[in-house]
Amino acid sequence: MTDLRLERDFSVSPDRLYKAVTARADLLKWWGPEGMDVPEDDMDFTKTGPWFSVMRNSEGQRYKVSGHVTHVSPPKSVGFTWAWHDDSDQRGAESHVTFTIEQTETGARLVIDHRDLGDDEISANHEKGWSSSLNDLAKLLQ
Template identity: 50%
Template sequence: MSDLTLERTFAANPETVFSYVTEEENLLKWWGPEGMTVPEYVLDLTQPGPWSSVMVNAEGERYKVTGEVVAVDPPHSVELTWAWHDENDARGHESRIRFEVTPNGSGGTQFRLIHAGLSDDEAAASHTEGWTSALRKLEHIAN
């Protein structure tokens, strides 16, 4: 199993950043790597329950991922499970994500994304690349 942790500092206050990482209308502004669209989704991470999204790249390839929101502590953290589906819609290996939001002492926010339990180092590297790209989009709206 492999884990990854990514951290960012945002100018926006913690409550605003928490809304960016939990509320569907805000998640859609940054969810998925750059160049991807999200035509199908259930992305309310404000309360426990199922979530899903289908990301589509420029070539039309579809990538489905689903999970459960398992814990929400506004405006501090949200935890969810994460698993990709294959071409037959079978759900694969499940990992776990935690978004942590804390004040940074200057009116802004320290944000931490922890993606734990990835199947191997290759999956961790691929997810690091994807999350880094998505977080660039989040940086544009939270700074």
């Protein structure tokens, strides 16, 4: 299994960054790679329980992912399982994501740990997706 770790610094307080990565209203503004929107969701990372989102690209293609929020530790971290759905809405292989917030001298750092991704190609695809999503998160927090 391959793991992925990304870090991005933001010039906001740790509390603000935590809200941006857990509250539905903020999540919907940056969730998914750039150019995607989220027409359907049940995302609330402020409490444990099931979640899902459907991301849609500019051509109308839809990509569903779901899981279970496994831990919530404000304002430090939130963790959740992650699995893509196929065209028949069947969940695929499950991985686990943890968002960790760290205070820095200039604001806060988001660390994304995405574990159990399968192989290097799957990890590389997720790295592209998360990196693009983080660009939208940066825009939200400006």
